[in-house]
């Protein structure tokens with residue numbers, strides 16, 4: 001510590017000494033004047049004037065000292081810390097209240113590091129202590145100045161810190177960076193409050209383009225809310241150039257914002273890709289990593305959502321190609337008829353376009369599933385013994401509507417036909433629930449999110465999802481359980497939100513065009529397509545003429561068997577394929593069986609939220625309403641089950657677990673809603 005100074009600052013002298021000195025001086029002048037002028041009468045008046053002047057000087061001195069002392073004290077306290085040379089005039093007081101400076105400009109030395117948080121805190125503490133009120137300090141590194149505002153109201157003692165620290169402007173040679181730093185601080189503080197602090201801004205080499213921002217913020221509970229974090233990110237994304245993501249460190253109140261790499265567009269199919277068993281590549285992520293659908297019981301079925309022209313067909317082609325390269329046979333149902341022309345000749349792919357043929361394919365695939373299922377149940381086979389099958393139904397609702405029309409006409413012609421919908425639709429629901437065990441994987445294309453696939457049991461099965469459309473908040477909630485995901489999806493061909501291992505994320509679907517894309521199909525597409533066809537053909541299993549893994553499709557598996565189906569017998573189901581007859585004990589109903597009293601026997605897999613069913617409860621058989629449905633598997637014995645969440649008539653709620661194959665009595669939905677069957 002420096003020894004106390006022995007010289008006295010003139011400003012520290014007592015005002016009385018100044019007054020006495022000036023009074024004595026004046027008295028001396030008055031005394032001399034009376035003698036020189038020989039007028040003794042002047043002496044009392046001269047002494048009186050001297051005394052009055054001395055009092056005035058003392059008062060003026062006192063006022064001045066009161067006004068300048070805080071600044072002098074502050075200068076003495078801050079000069080060693082701020083390393084200001086010379087210390088004199090380092091502080092300018094611009095405004096006072098009751099003699100206390102309330103606005104000051106303080107210079108600081110070149111060797112003081114304004115980024116040192118502790119040093120800044122010390123400076124604020126000294127100012128607050130000396131001036132008796134909370135100090136708000138704005139740091140101007142370029143000018144090496146601190147602009148200080150003091151709230152000197154009595155009783156206030158808190159320190160409000162709203163520093164604007166930034167890396168020293170003078171040392172950054174890249175023009176524009178300092179402006180960007182200031183901008184970043186302004187934006188961050190606008191949403192996180194004045195206490196938020198930008199610790200660091202990273203820039204791309206030799207540019208003023210920010211690539212990373214480190215922020216510390218005051219402890220708050222708002223950071224735990226996803227909505228708040230989304231708003232912070234939205235603020236950064238709208239006000240700082242580029243596309244940003246954020247990583248929150250709740251323990252340390254820190255956020256790292258990182259510039260997302262430019263998202264790839266129009267990504268050609270990577271023909272050198274090393275396929276991994278049962279992983280179907282379909283897109284790249286923002287990090288250029290290939291994203292795949294891993295076929296398995298966790299993600300058994302895939303839901304593709306996208307309006308016309310969004311790239312649904314291209315996505316589905318990706319799955320078909322990958323499945324074929326991996327040796328998985330594909331049943332490809334295309335009610336729009338012309339989307340998969342170039343796959344028709346491929347071994348291992350059966351393209352089906354006619355409504356009744358698709359209905360038949362569903363029936364036959366269901367039959368194949370049941371025979372696999374029974375083999376597992378009888379312990380004649382284990383899961384995994386069967387080859388996988390990919391069953392794709394693009395434009396599900398076009399098919400459903402077309403089959404509905406045909407079904408009505410069939411019923412009008414044949415009074416023995418019963419049921420609200422074509423039986424294949426119940427089989428379809430059953431497939432969606434059970435097919436995973438039988439290694440049959442479904443892919444369904446629809447134009448917009450629909451409860452049919454996103455509630456109840458289907459929701460649990462269609463876990464692999466991809467949406468190629470910019471979502472409304474409602475659609476986003478249905479698809480992803482979050483009303484913001486995908487609502488800002490840019491309108492770029494193939495850009496989508498997909499379920500990845502890290503949750504829903506933006507992806508760019510691989511460009512896989514085929515010759516039928518005509519004008520869009522360029523030379524590079526041709527090279528890729530040829531390569532892929534070679535690869536698929538190389539891996540093809542023998543399946544022609546009814547052999548191979550798609551033999552269960554019978555005549556549908558034959559390249560030209562069913563073309564005339566609708567013209568020949570417009571409303572007849574196509575001829576039964578050459579299949580072993582169903583085993584006698586297969587008594588599972590193919591759909592709901594209606595009774596006279598407005599109830600029907602329905603498979604548990606057919607239930608929907610809102611259905612009215614009867615359940616065996618502790619109190620006996622009770623009518624209940626289905627509130628929700630969950631699908632699962634017993635880890636011990638691999639038995640699949642369905643959990644029915646229900647509301648009883650007295651308002652009590654409960655959960656009952658049934659086997660997927662169980663049958664329940666259900667009020668026919670038409671009766672429930674009071675409407676008539678259409």
Ligand SMILES: Nc1ncnc2c1ncn2[C@@H]1O[C@H](COP(=O)(O)OP(=O)(O)OP(=O)(O)O)[C@@H](O)[C@H]1O
Pocket residue numbers: 266267306307308309310311312313314315339493494495508509510511512513517520
């Ligand atoms: N991932 C992609 N990369 C590059 N271009 C794409 C991609 N997906 C689609 N396209 C372009 O968009 C066009 C339409 O795509 P696609 O046929 O898949 O749409 P869709 O949703 O199936 O519509 P539709 O039902 O009318 O056929 C393609 O011919 C292609 O030119």
